[in-house]
Amino acid sequence: MKLWDKGITTDKKIELFTIGKDRELDLHIATFDIVGTMAHAMMLQKIGLLSEEELKVLLPALKNLYQQAVEGKFKIEEGIEDVHSQVEFELTKQLGDVGKKVHSGRSRNDQVLLDLKLFARHKIMEIVEKVEALFQVLQDKSEKHKHDLLPGYTHLQVAMPSSFGLWFGAYAESLVDDLLLTQAAWKVVNQNPLGSAAGYGNSFPLDRAYTTKLLGFDDLNYNVVYAQMGRGKMERTVAMAISSIASTLARLAMDACLYMSQNFGFIKLPDEFTTGSSIMPHKKNPDVFELLRARCNKLANLPQEIAAITGNLPSGYFRDLQIIKEVFVPAFDELLSCLDITALAVGNIEIVQNIMDNEAYKYAFSVEEVNRLVLQGVPFRDAYKRIALEIEEGKFNPDTSKVNHTHEGSIGNLCNDKIEEKMKRVLNGFAFEHVQSALKKLIS
Structure with a gap:
C-alpha cells in the first residue's frame, strides 16, 4: 500500500x-x-x-x-x-x-516532520536524564577526591599541581554547558510543524493552535514553507547538542586512557572492567574507554553528516531528506549507551594516592615557588627568573607540602555547590512536565 x-x-x-x-x-x-x-x-x-x-x-x-x-x-x-x-x-x-x-489536511511531509520532532523531543528527555546522572557521579567523585593531587599538563608537559577534584569536576561543569546547548535544541524541536502539509499549507480551515496544545508544543512553526525548511535544520541542531555531549565524553575517555597507562599510572579500573591480550598475559586494557572515545568521536561528526546531505537544497521538500533518518535516529540510543557506560566506568575508577610525591613532578611546583617569592615582596618577573635559574642549575627544591589555592574554582575552592546550582537552573529551563502532562492526557 x-x-x-x-x-x-x-x-x-x-x-x-x-x-x-x-x-x-x-x-x-x-x-x-x-x-x-x-x-x-x-x-x-x-x-x-x-x-x-x-x-x-x-x-x-x-x-x-x-x-x-x-x-x-x-x-x-x-x-x-x-x-x-x-x-x-x-x-x-x-x-x-x-x-x-485521517489524512485530510496532511501530507506525509508534515507527518514525518511531526514524528521526528516528537521522537527527538522524547529522546532529548532521556538524554537529559542520563546526563544528570553522569553529572552526579562526577560531582561525587570530585568531592571525594578534592584533596588528592595529580599533575596538570599543558602541551603534555608537566605544568602545575591539579587535583582529582578538579579533574572530575571539570567534566561535570562541561556537561552543564552541553545541556545549555541541548536546551537550545529542545526549543527548536518543541515547535509544531503539523498543518504545513506538503510545505504550502492547506485550503481546509485547520486549527494548528489546537494540535499545538494537544501535543504539548511550546509554539508553532508558523510559516508553512519554513516548517518544511526545518527538516534537516532541526536534526542538525539536535545533532550539535549530541555532538557537544559526545565531545565531552570522548575527551574524558582520552584522559582516562592516558591516566591508566603505566607511564602515567594515575587511575585504575577494577579487573572486571578491563580486557586482556591474546599473547601478553600482563595486559589490562581500557577498551571500555577506547571504544567510548571512538563512538563519541563518530557522534561528534553527526552535524557534518547531516549538513552534507542538506547543504545545497533549495526550499521545499526533497527525498534527500529521507536519508537523514539513517544517521539521526540511531544516534540517540548510541549516545544514551555511551552516557550509561561512562557513568558506570567513572563510578568505578580507583585513584592512585600520593602521585605528586614522585620526583618526576617536582617542577609542577615552580609556579608555587614563584608566587611564594612574590608574596614576600619580590617583583613577579624577578621571582620568575630566580626560580628559572634554580631549575637550570639543578638547585630547585620546592616545598611540595603546601599548595594553597583559594580562588573560585581552584584546587582549594572547587565551587561544586555553585556548579550544582548552575545545573539545576539549566534542568529547570526544559520544563518537561508540560510536555509529559499533555501527552499523558492525549493518550489516556
Whole structure:
C-alpha cells in the first residue's frame, strides 16, 4: 500500500531503492506517528471534517495501535511503504471509510516532520536524564577526591599541581554547558510543524493552535514553507547538542586512557572492567574507554553528516531528506549507551594516592615557588627568573607540602555547590512536565 498510489506499478528495483531503510527506521517513530494522528483527528472533528461518532471509533483504534507499538507488536507489513501508510491501512481495515479520512489536511511531509520532532523531543528527555546522572557521579567523585593531587599538563608537559577534584569536576561543569546547548535544541524541536502539509499549507480551515496544545508544543512553526525548511535544520541542531555531549565524553575517555597507562599510572579500573591480550598475559586494557572515545568521536561528526546531505537544497521538500533518518535516529540510543557506560566506568575508577610525591613532578611546583617569592615582596618577573635559574642549575627544591589555592574554582575552592546550582537552573529551563502532562492526557 502506498498513500500516493494511482494504480501504476512501480519498478521493483526503484521501489526498493526509494524506500531504503524507511520501514526499519519508522518502527522507532511509530508511537509518535500514532499520537500525531490522534491529535490531528481531534482537530479534524473540531473543524467539522470528522463527526463526533467517527472520532469516537477512531480514537480507541488509534490507542490500540499505540499500545501495540509500545509493546513492540506493531509491524510494517510487506508491501507497505512506511509507518504513515501502515497506520492508515490498519485504520481503514478496521473502520472502513473512517480510516480513509485521517489524512485530510496532511501530507506525509508534515507527518514525518511531526514524528521526528516528537521522537527527538522524547529522546532529548532521556538524554537529559542520563546526563544528570553522569553529572552526579562526577560531582561525587570530585568531592571525594578534592584533596588528592595529580599533575596538570599543558602541551603534555608537566605544568602545575591539579587535583582529582578538579579533574572530575571539570567534566561535570562541561556537561552543564552541553545541556545549555541541548536546551537550545529542545526549543527548536518543541515547535509544531503539523498543518504545513506538503510545505504550502492547506485550503481546509485547520486549527494548528489546537494540535499545538494537544501535543504539548511550546509554539508553532508558523510559516508553512519554513516548517518544511526545518527538516534537516532541526536534526542538525539536535545533532550539535549530541555532538557537544559526545565531545565531552570522548575527551574524558582520552584522559582516562592516558591516566591508566603505566607511564602515567594515575587511575585504575577494577579487573572486571578491563580486557586482556591474546599473547601478553600482563595486559589490562581500557577498551571500555577506547571504544567510548571512538563512538563519541563518530557522534561528534553527526552535524557534518547531516549538513552534507542538506547543504545545497533549495526550499521545499526533497527525498534527500529521507536519508537523514539513517544517521539521526540511531544516534540517540548510541549516545544514551555511551552516557550509561561512562557513568558506570567513572563510578568505578580507583585513584592512585600520593602521585605528586614522585620526583618526576617536582617542577609542577615552580609556579608555587614563584608566587611564594612574590608574596614576600619580590617583583613577579624577578621571582620568575630566580626560580628559572634554580631549575637550570639543578638547585630547585620546592616545598611540595603546601599548595594553597583559594580562588573560585581552584584546587582549594572547587565551587561544586555553585556548579550544582548552575545545573539545576539549566534542568529547570526544559520544563518537561508540560510536555509529559499533555501527552499523558492525549493518550489516556
